[in-house]
Amino acid sequence: MPPDADPVEKLVGFGVLSADPGDDPALTPSFRAAWHETAETLAGDPEALDRAAATVTTGDRPRITVAESDADGVVMRADGSWVGQWPSRTALVADLATERTLAGPAWDALGRAERVDLAARIRGLVEQCPTCRGPTRVSDETVESCCHTTAVIAVSCADCGDRLAEFDPSPSPFAPGS
Template sequence: MSSRISSLQDMILREEYTGENRCVPCTIVNLLIAVGLSMIAGWIQVELGVAVLVGSILLIYFRGYLVPGTPTLTKRYLPNRVLAAFDKGPESHDETEWETLEKLEAYRENRVDAESFLQEIGAIEPCNMDTEVCFTSNFNERLWEELDTLKTENTETDPAEGNKQLETGLSEGTFTIEIETISAIYDTSPSSIRVEERDYPAVRAGRRIRKWPSEEALAIDAALYRALETLSPRWDQVPLKQRVEILRELRGLVRQCPGCGGAVGADESVVESCCATYDVVAVQCLDCGAHLLEKDPEKSDEGDGGFNP
C-alpha cells in the first residue's frame, strides 16, 4: 500500500514548482481558488465541498498549483509591489548573517572598506583616468591561472558523484568546481553542500540556497576566491555577507568571457524568476550571452561590497 502511495506521489510531484522553487503568490492565488471551488461544491453537498478543498490543497502542495498557467497569470496581472514582497529575482540572496549579537559584533570587527582593502592587497587599482577600478595585471594573471585549473576535459560523470563536485558544461570545455571551494566561500562544511536541480547553477549551503546567473559566473566566483586567498590571509576573515558581495562586484570587472573567450559588456536585459520578470543591467559575454552579473538598475550602488565597477 505504501509503495502505491509513493508511486502516486512521484507521478503528481512537480519539484520545479515546489519546495525552494515554490511561487508563493501562485500558491496564495490557487488556495483562494480552491476555497471558492469548495464553497460552490459545498453549496451542492457539504461532503463534496470538503472533498474538493482537501483534494485541491493536496494538488497545490505536491504540484505547486491547482490551475495550470498560474505563474504566467500572476506575472501578468499581479502588481509588481505584490510580487516583490515574495520574490527577489534569480540572483538575489538573503545574506543576513547576524542572527545573534555575537555575529553582529564579529561583523563589526572584521568588516573592511572593500575598495581600500582590495587595493591594499593588490587586487584592484584605479584606471580610466581614475574614474573606475580594474584588476591589477598581477591579480588578473592569478585569476586566469585559477580559471585554467578549473577547466577539465568533457567526461561522463557518475550521477552518484554529483555532490562531490559541481560540473558546469560549456561549449569550450567543462569547469569543475570542487565542493570544498564552495563550502569555503560560504563558511560551511562540504557535507552540508547539496547541488540543486535548476536551470541555473545553485547549491544549498547549510540552510540557504546560493545561486549564480550562469555557469561562467560560478566559475569566476570560485577562481576569484582562490586567487584572493593567495594575496592575503585576512581575506578569509572578512565577514561572509561582505565577502560574497565583494565576489559579485569583482565579477563585474572581468573583461573576457571564461567560457567562449569573447568580450564582456553591459546591457539592459529582462530576466525571469519563478514569479515575475525583472529589468536588470547585465554584465554578460557578448558572444555567447552568458550573464556574469545582474544588477537592479535602480539599486546598482547598494550593498556592503563598497565599490561599484
Template sequence: MDSVPAPLRRFHRPEYTGENRCLPCTVANTAIAALLTLVAGVVSPVLAVVVLGLSLGAIWLRGYLVPGTPELTKRYFPDWVLRRFDKGPATGVGAEARVEVDPDTPQVDPETELLAIGAVEEADDDLRITDEFRAAWRDSIESVRRDTAAHVGSLLALEEPRVEDREVACIVTDGGVERARWPSEAALLADLGAVPLLRERVANWDELDRVTQGQLLAGLRIFAENCPSCDGPLAFSEERTESCCRTVDVVTYDCGDCGARVLEVER
C-alpha cells in the same frame, strides 16, 4: 512534477510552484488560509480542519489560494517587503542571484578595497584589473573548473555538493537540498577562483561576514574581461526583469558567446 500524485496533477501549476514559487504570494495566501480557518472554526472545528487542509493543499499544488494573487501582491505589498523575499538563499559567499543588500547592512566600497590590495589599478581615469591579479585569477579559475563541486563543497562546508546550471541560475545543493545560488556557473567559477586570492590579500577575509565577502566578489566580477566558463567576451547591457510580483530594472554583465550571466545588479 514526480512528487505530485497522479490524480492531482491536473490541478498542479508548475509555473507557480517548486523553484518558481513566489514567497510573497505564498505568505499572503497562507495568511488568508489562516483567516478562513479561524472563521470556519467558529462554525465547527471539523469544518476548520477541512478548510485548512483544502487551503494548504491548493497553495501547495497551485502556488496560490486566491486567483489573481500575483497582481494583488504587487499592488498592495510594499516594495521593501517584496525585495526581501525576491532573493535566492544567501548561505554561501556570493550566493545571491542578484546583488541586493539589506539597507541596514554596513556597506563596503569594493573599488576602494580592490585598489588597496592591488587587484585593480587606475588607468585613464578609470579602473582596470592588474596584470598580476588577472593571471593569478585565470589560473585559479582553471583549477576550480577541473572539480567545481569539490571546491564549492569545501568553501561552503557541504557533505554532498552538487552544482546544477539551470535556466534561471546555477544552484548548489547538498544532499538534494538547495544551499546557494549564483547567476550562472560562470559567476560561480569567478567567485570560487577569487576566494583564495582575496584570502591571501585581505588580512581579515575569514572574519568578514558573508554579505561583505559577497560584495567584494561581485565587485571583482565587474573587472573580469573574459567569461570564466568559455573565455568569450563580456559586455554590459540593461534590461527589465519580472518575477511573479516585482518588475526590476537591472544592469547585466553577460558573455557574448555562451550567454552566461556573470553579474546582475538592480538599478
C-alpha cells in the same frame, strides 16, 4: 584594512583593483592573470569545482550539490541546505576563482556576506569570460518576475551568452551587487 572601507578601497587593498582617482576601477594585471588561471582550472574540472565549493562555503567537506536550472541559474546546496545561487555556472566559477585567488588571513577574516558582495563586484569588472575566455559585454536589460519588471545592468559573455552578474542601475561607476 578598516572594516568600514568602501568596496573599491577594500579591493584596492587586496590588490584586485588599480583605481587611480578619476578612473573607473579596473582589475590589476597580476590579479587578472591569477584569477583566470584559477577559473580555467575550476571550469575544466568538475571535481575541483566541487572541492572549491565545499571549502569556501563551509570550511569543511559536507556533501555539496551544484544543480543547474534554466530558470534559476545555479543553486548550491550543502547536505541538502541552500547555500547560494548564481545566474550561471560561469558566475559560480568566477566567485570560486575569486575565493581561491584571494584566500589568506585578510580575505578569510571578512564575513561571508561581504566576500560574496566583493566577488559579485569583481564579476562585474571581468573583461573575459572565466569559462570560455570570450569577451564580456555590459547591457541594460529588463528582468521580469511574476509580480514586476526591473531594470538591471547585466554583464554577460558575448560568446557563450552566460550571465556573470546583474546590478541595479546606479550613477556609480562601480555599482553595488544586489
